[in-house]
Amino acid sequence: MFDVNRPDRPDPRQRGKSDPLDAQDAARAVLSGRARAQAKSGDGPVQIARMYKLAKGLAVKARTQAINQLKAVLLSADANLREELAGLNNAELLRICARLTDDSKIDEDGEEEVLRAPA
Template identity: 50%
Template sequence: MTGSFSGRRQQVVVIEINRPNRSRRRSRGKSDPTDAESAARAVLAADATGVPKAQSGMAEALRTLSVARRSAVKAKTQAVNQLRA
């Protein structure tokens, strides 16, 4: 994945991590800074063993179908609202 900042292109490494242990997370409280720190610690300790979602298969087909349906419903609603206006 690449990103750009002030005209320069930079390489960015993205690492997937697993969700934190629920009991440990509840004992420390839930907050974005705490979650970010625990994610960074997991990466540094090489505990980040998450596997990215596959872009194929049944789950992806359902996701695609859901997006298409949502888009069609939105377009229909806009068309009906335009006709009534």
């Protein structure tokens, strides 16, 4: 498998540009020996960096979605709770909301019941 760089500059101007013409030019470049670049391998440090960047991007996106959802839920929360949480930065808001629990919804076994939204 070979990587073929873009075609020579004068060629597309003379014949026009289209996918079939590009494919023919690429095949001619490989057959004539002008295309010598090997395709990138899927391993090694470069691939590790690609996977890291992909994972980081997905984690940042998930974090942003979670914060946006929490803030949307807080819009319909009790006014006292909204006032208490107003002005907190994201880290403090997440920390405090993670500790919130409704102690009145604990049954006899000490296990927390699932809270249901009103219908």
